[in-house]
Amino acid sequence: MNEFSLLLLAFIIYLLTMLTGFLFFFRTGNRMRRISYYLGLAGFVLHSLSLVRRTVESGQAPFTTMYESVSFLAWSCVLAVIIFDRKFRLEKTAPYLWLVVLALMALASSPALPKTYNPLVPALQSYWLWLHVSVTLLGEAFLAVAFVASLLYLLTPDKSHRPANEARREKLDLLAYRAVAVGFPLFTLGALVFGMIWASRAWGRYWGWDPKEVWSLITWLFYALYLHTRLVHGWKGRKSALIAVLGFLAALFTFFGVNYFLSGLHSYV
Amino acid sequence: MTSGPWKFLASLKLGLGLLILIIILSIIGTLIPQGQAPEFYRQHLRDFSGLILALDFDHLYRSPLFLSLIFLLLLNLLFCSWLRLPAKFRRLRIRDESLLASGQPPAERRDRARLERWLSEDLLQLAAAFKKKGYRVRTTGNEDKKIFLARKSRPGLFGPELVHLGLMIIIAGGLISALFSQRISVALTEGQTEKIPGQTFSLRLDRFTTEYYPDGSVKDWKSLVSVLENGQVKLQKTIEVNHPLKYRRLGFFQMSYGQDWDRTELGLEISLPGVGTRIVNLKAGETREAGDNLMVKAPGFIPDFAVDEAGRAFSRSPEPANPAAMVEIMAGGNQVFVGWVFSRHPEISRYQRSTLPGMKVNLKSFSAPPFSVLEAAYDPGASLVWSGSLLLVLGLLISFYLPYREVRICQRTGQPPLYLVYTRKNPAAFRREVDQLLGLTGQKGSKDKTDE
Numbered sequence: 136m137n138e139f140s141l142l143l144l145a146f147i148i149y150l151l152t153m154l155t156g157f158l159f160f161f162r163t164g165n166r167m168r169r170i171s172y173y174l175g176l177a178g179f180v181l182h183s184l185s186l187v188r189r190t191v192e193s194g195q196a197p198f199t200t201m202y203e204s205v206s207f208l209a210w211s212c213v214l215a216v217i218i219f220d221r222k223f224r225l226e227k228t229a230p231y232l233w234l235v236v237l238a239l240m241a242l243a244s245s246p247a248l249p250k251t252y253n254p255l256v257p258a259l260q261s262y263w264l265w266l267h268v269s270v271t272l273l274g275e276a277f278l279a280v281a282f283v284a285s286l287l288y289l290l291t292p293d294k295s296h297r298p299a300n301e302a303r304r305e306k307l308d309l310l311a312y313r314a315v316a317v318g319f320p321l322f323t324l325g326a327l328v329f330g331m332i333w334a335s336r337a338w339g340r341y342w343g344w345d346p347k348e349v350w351s352l353i354t355w356l357f358y359a360l361y362l363h364t365r366l367v368h369g370w371k372g373r374k375s376a377l378i379a380v381l382g383f384l385a386a387l388f389t390f391f392g393v394n395y396f397l398s399g400l401h402s403y404v
Numbered sequence: 405m406t407s408g409p410w411k412f413l414a415s416l417k418l419g420l421g422l423l424i425l426i427i428i429l430s431i432i433g434t435l436i437p438q439g440q441a442p443e444f445y446r447q448h449l450r451d452f453s454g455l456i457l458a459l460d461f462d463h464l465y466r467s468p469l470f471l472s473l474i475f476l477l478l479l480n481l482l483f484c485s486w487l488r489l490p491a492k493f494r495r496l497r498i499r500d501e502s503l504l505a506s507g508q509p510p511a512e513r514r515d516r517a518r519l520e521r522w523l524s525e526d527l528l529q530l531a532a533a534f535k536k537k538g539y540r541v542r543t544t545g546n547e548d549k550k551i552f553l554a555r556k557s558r559p560g561l562f563g564p565e566l567v568h569l570g571l572m573i574i575i576a577g578g579l580i581s582a583l584f585s586q587r588i589s590v591a592l593t594e595g596q597t598e599k600i601p602g603q604t605f606s607l608r609l610d611r612f613t614t615e616y617y618p619d620g621s622v623k624d625w626k627s628l629v630s631v632l633e634n635g636q637v638k639l640q641k642t643i644e645v646n647h648p649l650k651y652r653r654l655g656f657f658q659m660s661y662g663q664d665w666d667r668t669e670l671g672l673e674i675s676l677p678g679v680g681t682r683i684v685n686l687k688a689g690e691t692r693e694a695g696d697n698l699m700v701k702a703p704g705f706i707p708d709f710a711v712d713e714a715g716r717a718f719s720r721s722p723e724p725a726n727p728a729a730m731v732e733i734m735a736g737g738n739q740v741f742v743g744w745v746f747s748r749h750p751e752i753s754r755y756q757r758s759t760l761p762g763m764k765v766n767l768k769s770f771s772a773p774p775f776s777v778l779e780a781a782y783d784p785g786a787s788l789v790w791s792g793s794l795l796l797v798l799g800l801l802i803s804f805y806l807p808y809r810e811v812r813i814c815q816r817t818g819q820p821p822l823y824l825v826y827t828r829k830n831p832a833a834f835r836r837e838v839d840q841l842l843g844l845t846g847q848k849g850s851k852d853k854t855d856e
């Protein structure tokens with residue numbers, strides 16, 4: 136099977152994963168949960184194969200075009216969801232996370248993103264490309280988990296309306312924090328530290344205030360804000376969730392927006 | 405250092421305010437094009453240009469306002485950490501005397517509770533249970549008080565400090581870079597030697613090659629260079645993008661390349677009906693005899709020909725996208741041909757004048773000596789940034805994955821024991837773990853779920 140059939144298959148399986156996940160809302164018991172989990176795993180394996188095929192055929196890192204990066208981000212999200220599901224039991228949050236994965240998969244498969252290989256410009260030919268982009272996108276995947284959890288938090292009516300929701304809200308709040316606790320160090324390492332190292336090797340300066348650099352810094356500062364308001368002011372819940380949502384919007388803008396709206400050295404893809 | 409202004413300088417309130425301001429300014433900096441001439445702002449951002457120029461927002465990230473915010477952040481981090489360190493060290497080395505001192509143990513918010521039952525008999529058992537979980541356990545006591553202290557991951561206490569220290573070092577490195585780093589661009593054609601300004605050595609370009617992909621885009625530039633000191637070759641190395649040369653305290657980076665179009669070698673094909681066709685090779689700017697009493701001159705060459713509104717020819721780019729040569733031909737002292745000839749479009753004669761009917765001039769070939777653009781960079785702040793980054797990442801890992809945990813049980817004679825839990829991370833989960841260890845909750849192994 137070629138890369139695109141594998142990707143399509145993974146897409147379909149992710150869709151089923153989400154549907155079984157939502158079905159679980161109406162049924163108790165572990166069966167649906169387990170089915171959903173193994174489906175997700177199967178999709179992940181197929182998706183991985185698709186990425187491997189592309190890497191082997193192009194002979195370069197599988198995140199040098201927008202299509203590749205989005206597919207890799209979706210893959211990272213799946214990885215994050217699977218890890219968190221195993222560790223913390225996502226249950227009712229999981230299908231919403233799969234929804235994000237599906238959105239990314241739809242974007243990756245859409246004709247709007249060309250599927251051709253681009254030969255790498257000299258600056259991109261470096262093993263730092265692998266380290267910088269993969270660790271950054273992996274970090275962003277966990278930040279996406281925090282984003283979904285925070286959005287759900289904001290959308291869940293508070294206790295003045297439904298006292299029963301309080302436990303769920305608290306768990307969403309904790310889930311978001313835990314995802315940031317994984318995503319923030321990864322993002323720091325991948326986007327900022329590896330990015331600086333690579334820039335210094337390619338251009339002789341580690342930081343140039345290029346729009347993409349600035350926006351990843353902004354993203355990072357949002358999460359620093361998230362951690363500190365929580366830690367020291369004891370902010371939890373609504374305000375905290377709002378910062379996590381803003382932080383991820385900044386990450387999205389760094390990923391998609393900067394290339395389209397602002398110009399700079401990073402506009403390769 | 406605990407009075408008003410100092411306290412404010414060390415406060416997280418200031419820290420958060422600074423972070424927010426830095427975010428806002430950073431965003432503004434990506435919206436206003438940076439580094440343009442003042443005219444640009446007056447033309448395109450009319451209403452704001454006064455403000456932009458007054459605040460130096462045309463180079464926002466080096467503006468006094470932005471730099472002072474960064475500097476304030478540095479001070480804030482410094483004072484904040486400094487003020488908090490003593491307490492952390494006290495916690496690291498809790499002394500028996502302080503544990504047994506009369507009065508209440510230091511209060512932490514939301515993390516104390518009374519145990520509802522006595523623990524006197526099973527303290528040993530409790531110690532064993534905590535040890536199994538990786539805690540270090542200390543017990544001490546006197547006649548009216550018994551203390552049980554279990555602690556884990558003591559380095560975790562300093563995770564945030566390590567993060568902030570790393571951050572301070574990075575900021576310091578960044579400020580040093582901003583003040584003292586130097587960059588010099590050096591363009592060399594093959595064989596050319598250039599003394600590096602401010603240094604005792606020279607750089608010679610021995611060979612320069614550009615490699616292309618099949619589709620014609622650039623794959624790589626390779627500059628084989630020699631470092632010369634007192635005329636002697638000290639070192640030879642190929643510089644490529646992503647593979648700089650380090651020599652002394654400088655780094656040499658392959659930035660780009662170009663072609664020296666002023667020294668283009670042209671191959672002109674001149675045909676005259678009845679006389680024949682000949683090839684004339686000459687350099688741009690040269691005049692050459694071409695036989696049959698013809699003198700050929702090429703006063704100019706343009707790699708990417710275009711004409712501006714005033715009708716003047718100019719080059720749209722340094723790439724040979726539309727190469728054109730200005731050619732002048734004299735026959736016996738009379739000008740018989742003048743005009744632009746195009747390599748890609750030999751049919752265009754709009755820019756030509758000829759007095760010999762049927763005369764045709766073609767630009768058959770052109771080649772200019774390539775030059776390599778290297779950038780010499782000296783950055784004394786970089787090593788600080790690298791060490792700061794290491795501390796930062798290490799500190800993050802410690803903060804998040806080695807959280808300090810502390811449990812104290814304080815039992816006064818005649819009172820139910822007081823138990824104190826100290827952690828800065830996920831207190832709820834920690835409480836659950838401790839409750840379990842203390843046997844306060846019935847179920848064992850209840851997994852820590854994030855959802856219902």
Ligand code: HEM
Nearest residue numbers: 359362366414415416419420480481484564567800803828
């Ligand atoms: C971009 C800037 C900053 C970053 C990336 C950063 C990072 C961190 C991290 C990762 C933690 C641990 C968080 C946790 O355990 O959940 C932390 C804790 C903390 N930060 Fe920052 N920080 C920054 C700026 C500041 C500033 C400006 C202050 C100002 C006073 C500050 C004060 C604190 C304090 C008081 C703590 C708690 C320390 C403790 O738990 O003992 N931070 N910081």
